[in-house]
Amino acid sequence: MNNQQLRTQFISQRPDPMEGSEWEHLFYTLISDYAGLSRFQFVQQLNDETPVEVVHQVQIALQRLMDHEPIQYILGYTQFLDLTINVGPGVLIPRPETEEWVSMLISSESNSADDETIKVLEVGTGSGCIALSIKHHLAGAEVTALDLSLEALKIARGNAGKLGLNCEFLQMDFTKASPSGTFDVLVSNPPYVRRSEAQWMRPNVLEHEPDLALFVPDDDALLFYRHLAVKGRKLLNPGGRIYLEINEYLSVEVSELFEDQGYEQVQVHNDLFGKPRCLTAMF
Template sequence: MELKEIQGIFHKELDNQFGKEEVSSFFFMLTEHFFGVSRLTLALKTSIQLTKSEQSIIYDALSRLKANKPIQYIIGKTHFYGLDFKVNEHTLIPRPETEELVQWILDDYSKVDDKLSVLDIGTGTGCIAISLAKNLASAMVDAIDVDENTLKVAHQNAISNEVKVNFILQDILAVTDLKNYNIIVSNPPYVRDLEKEQMQQNVLDHEPEKALFVSDDNPLIFYEKIAKLAFTCLSDNSALYFEINEYLSDETKELCEACGFKKVTVKNDIFGKPRMIKAKM
């Protein structure tokens, strides 16, 4: 069967579910990943044939898309801050907003000559820690996560991106003290249970719940713990960075101030939503 015919089947089966443009994007992500066939290649060579085994691969991907499995899990990787990251069911898929958090840190520290120490709490794929290690040449980077399987993926990502990160299996809620750091950053779970109805089905069905959700009665549990720990181990020229729930920006700012931070800045993302905080002594 020609690949062009299968493209038509993708649109017939998925357009109502995702929209034509999204389906086109999915299709070419799959053909490039599995067969090395780009959008341009198919436009120039419209009669590309797939073998039976290749057809089986692409139809399996179609079935998983129909079941709302994220495309990143199907191809097993995603892009973040110009780097490739392996992802699987143990890891949250990195979001573009988190790239903005990384950029904020780099804007503040990329010209600092001193050797920096960095801690990423709840590292997941390692996207924040690895991106910082890649772009802050002299930085010593530690990264904590509570899940052993998640850390295995993060370690593989560090190797493939040729950076050194010290990964630590640890539950931050059980930590009583931290060593001194110049930068502490975290994108902890922050989606309240009451907000689940706003989430896309592919996220609810496939991404790890413990990396996303917190209870309605204590939604800032991770922020409070991390802010208290950070206040004891950051110096005057250091900073704590959070990705935050846009609906709880005021509460998160007040929490950081209650923990002792004197200068707390809320930053909007490119869509104008309050999604990041920086807290300094």
């Protein structure tokens, strides 16, 4: 089989709901990883024989994609800001919207980090992408990250070791316990999708990404924000800052919750799609 035939075979299997350009992008992402070829290089070599191993890898990946498995799980990694982060079915795949507000956090906190050590607590670290990005860019920061899932912590610790970044990862149910000490920054991308919203989500998310990291009950949608707001009062030093990802449909409710708990400078920031996505506040 040559490269042209492999591409034709892959493209012909495109699921109906998916845009052709998106499916083609997946193909070239696989080619880049498996064959080490850019799109331009591949197109220049359409008549060349495809190595048997590459054909086999692409065909296996094709079947997994047809089963709605995210390409990040198939490859075993994804990019988050300027870090390559290993991911698997036990952790949520980082989104571009999250990269955006984490970039804002890093920029906002960089002045503090230049003058003194800042202590950062992340609740619900998953793959560790947020905690590790903070540590990477704010080298003097002391970063502690919590997660309930032992599987997620294994992946996060593996990422820290691979990247040579020193963060403390702790197994903890934040709804039932709190870490010791106080912090200057509290960060979280908690579960915030209501079960009733699942009907609008893609199969690759519903069938493969962990429910634990996604969903909250419809009748208690502010569950994690309530714990963050209340416990943050004890965990944060005076002048401490909060950065949270939020449900676009609940920005008003989350803002009121933090205002009622006495936080100041409560602000909601829109993401790159113009949707409310991040809440910041000061204690």
